[in-house]
Amino acid sequence: MDKLPDSIKKIFIDKNQDKSLPDNLFAVCPGCQEIVYRPKLEQNLGVCPLCSYHFRISVDEWINFLADADSFTSLFDEIVSVDPLNFPGYKEKLEELYKKGINEGVKTGYVKLDGIKTLIGIMDADFIMGSMGSVVGERITRLFEYGMNENLPVIIICRSGGARMQEGVVSLFQMAKTSAAAKKFSDTGNLYISILTDPTTGGVSASFAFLGDIIIAEPGALIGFAGQRVIEQTIKQKLPEGFQRAEFLEKKGFIDIVCDRRKLRETLVKILEIHRYRR
Amino acid sequence: MDKLPDSIKKIFIDKNQDKSLPDNLFAVCPGCQEIVYRPKLEQNLGVCPLCSYHFRISVDEWINFLADADSFTSLFDEIVSVDPLNFPGYKEKLEELYKKGINEGVKTGYVKLDGIKTLIGIMDADFIMGSMGSVVGERITRLFEYGMNENLPVIIICRSGGARMQEGVVSLFQMAKTSAAAKKFSDTGNLYISILTDPTTGGVSASFAFLGDIIIAEPGALIGFAGQRVIEQTIKQKLPEGFQRAEFLEKKGFIDIVCDRRKLRETLVKILEIHRYRR
């Protein structure tokens, strides 16, 4: 990992609290407020070496970090978004994003993890908050269908603001569609591991994100159905510290494992193996 | 109903707070503390006409009240208790109870309700608190097995202090045995209605009592796993008003219907009919 990942760069710019630090070679960690040296952070998979704060990392970084070298082959890139409702500004937004080369709210394909072939979906928060429109729904659905036909496990790294409002009820029903596919996939006896990263909320959390046989969450990740602002407005009070965070959800019984990113790959391989996926 | 049911008589004696009332023709209701006239109470199925307090009634009274006239035929009376552990005093207790003519902790058989044939089990609290020993377990199990073979519904009126300690772990395993039978019965698509009356606790509550497709409770009935004294000793504080009562359990999501005894028969018939048991 010699290059500087873009998303981390962006985070440094966003989160950097001391503008005087030159060239963003250093960043202020939102977890410990300490100054961290960027290349160190990179080496550490985007986890603060001091306090283990998990920075958000990009789709490419996820692939680099999880997959065996050059093992990723993308699937379903051919499915692209349209603007079914003629929603104000949506078409322009899509064009702008495609121009940037971002493919959609989720990237799907297959990889090898320590030699074990598995299907993977990685959500892309840079594409309209990783929201689930028709394309995200269709790709996730196809991923499950592909998995049930090929008897491959499915791993999905979730990160989403929820439904894609610009596709209205069409977007809402992607929740039902992906959940139905997850059920059909499960009935073939195959394994689905869901990994919840910061943030996993709304329509994605209320569908395939919480339907994993095994649900893993990254430390500190915000996970929930309703947005925190909406809840605060409804109950007219401040939310408690740690509310809707991975550790909170684990205590409440909704997460199997809160797993440090630095141990995630090894954990996934172990889980895949025990489900007899090394052949 | 001309005769005075024994159990009600007994309750009057037990509960009667004003000993001066002659001959127990009147009783003080534990619900409203008012004086109630015994024949009125009888007419009212043992429910206080003033405050709807549900007095405990006996097995025979249950049959009289629920079943079509002369429709009850008992089953499995031939199974009687032994003393497998040679437990101090158990044999003598059993002999004493049999001498009194009480058959066991549960009476099982079939009845007709408004012409609909159904299997029924009625627990008898006069037999060692309606505790579940081998015979209760065996009769309940046979009731389910009979039901699955004949495609008949099963109704069980629960009332029990729990496991029969005098039969040790043999008694404990009746919970597993009856639950397994309930599962097998359910898989044949037949209906099991569980009716929880005062009290339903311990091993009976933690097995077939809570396994009904539909769970009905009598108003005010004490229902729970642990005894109130044990809980108070454990948590070192008094229990809140209404704790472990039917209405409490309904609020907590564990009871389908809290049903007044005076409406129970009609409710049961409706439920049986809707499950297509009138043929």
Add this chain to the structure above:
Amino acid sequence: MKKEKILKQIDKLKSIAISEGIDLSSEINRLRGMLELESDEYKKEKEIEEVFSIVQNSRKIERPKPQDFIKSLIKDFIELKGDRRFANDDAIIGGIGYFDKYPVTAVGIQKGHTLNENITFNFGSPHPEGYRKALRLAFQAEKFSRPILFFVDTPGAYPGIDSEERGMAQAIAENLYYLSDLKTPIISIITGEGGSGGALALGVSDILIMMQNAILSVISPEGCASIIFKDSSKAAAAAVSLKLTSFDLLSLGIVDKVIDEGPGLDVDPQIGYRNLTEQISTSLAYFTSLNSKELIEHRYQKLRKIGFYKDTTGFVKKGLNKSKNFIYELFKF
């Protein structure tokens, strides 16, 4: 307003042209152009007005609520309570009864006609235990081969601390998951306000029916306006953009049937009830005639096909994972 002015001006010019014998046609055409522009705007305004009045109508306190539908359509209804885990949620009513000759399981989201009722029913916003109760009753319906009727009217699942603590997201997801292949017919009817995931959790069905003046939306128009348009006053316009009316959703292929309400359910519910009854009867007859494999396959395909996207397979010549730019090119056409 403007339109009338322009029309009067055109009339005036025409009279002048005739009386004075001069050619004013270029000026008149200019005005006509303005008129067309004006008329588009006028139509749009009117549409916004209409759609938002449907939104408001769908929430009317006088409108019959799911519990009223159950009372009117289900004979001998027996309420069954509880999720067997944590609580009975009063925002959801469920039980068994007869629809016509069919024993059915009916589940509805309760909404109040009065403030007191609304407090009891939490304004029609269920907690996770409500959805879990619904699922429990659905499993029971499956055991006894009873069709299920869902009546849906909710601003949405309740967004509170307790809801999140008990896993609202998980509860909704689980409903979608298990309802998708439950082996008994499911009919879902949106009767009023179909609010997002909280409505969808009871919307997975063999046939999705909407009352004519009901709405179904991924987000409330108010929420959409403030999030997308950054202007909460634009709720009415957002309502149009969201395509949340029954006929919009019918034409999008998401809703299968729209039920004529006659004068409107709030005015006289009987016509709406009658039309709905007819539709349910037909649907029950059809779906109970399918075997469970056919039923499940039909339900899956119904959900499966929802979605609008462009499949560029035919055009793609390069390797799949290198098609990014190419796709972008395609998208422009």
Add this chain to the structure above:
Amino acid sequence: MKKEKILKQIDKLKSIAISEGIDLSSEINRLRGMLELESDEYKKEKEIEEVFSIVQNSRKIERPKPQDFIKSLIKDFIELKGDRRFANDDAIIGGIGYFDKYPVTAVGIQKGHTLNENITFNFGSPHPEGYRKALRLAFQAEKFSRPILFFVDTPGAYPGIDSEERGMAQAIAENLYYLSDLKTPIISIITGEGGSGGALALGVSDILIMMQNAILSVISPEGCASIIFKDSSKAAAAAVSLKLTSFDLLSLGIVDKVIDEGPGLDVDPQIGYRNLTEQISTSLAYFTSLNSKELIEHRYQKLRKIGFYKDTTGFVKKGLNKSKNFIYELFKF
């Protein structure tokens, strides 16, 4: 004590009889009779002592607890948390790993070796969510055809307000119900204190194994003494009456195998672990060789046959429902 005195007295009389040449045989016989009586009592006392020391041993803080068994017997254990409804219960640990070559699901009740641990683990007394977690993991094991190992050591399900509020009775009942025909092998091992329904909820299995010094009881000896004997000091005697030791339960046909602990698990667990490992290996090989129908039928029959009663069918001549008195007559013989 008394016994020794009597023996000395007999010796003395014998010497006198020989030295003095008189017949003391009747007196000696009288004393011998006393000795036998005394010996019965002595035996009983000794039994009470022995059994109660087993009870106390089963609860020893030094004794390995289920989490230690899992650590020692399960390779690559990955803990999986939560009931997906309300909470993760720390009194129960569950997860996946390998037993020998078998991927298994292992679930244990955690008990502490220290006060702090005990506070974390609630002294090995689970709440309803603990049993629901166990059941969730059991269903998952079924999906993936993984055998299940339950390690049980608990004073009982937690008797608290919160436990009752969340349906302890219902939770245990549901475990018994669904485990009874779960389509994957289940092996249950009572490692220490098998306390009543709270132990049984993880005791429904294809083979029920007890560590030699473990106990399994419908009620604690202390509870039994105070309820039945109305005297809490009679716990030790109650322990004998309850037949709660591994060998008692083996001979009652409830426990299938007793595992030799060698010097005792608290002294050196390795021998016990080794013997248990061997037994589990044999059992897994056998039960994984059955198809699911055979497996379920075996499990059902195993539970089905538990119970001691007299079936008087052969004797009954009268109508079944009039046999009360007749049964009473029979009972006396």
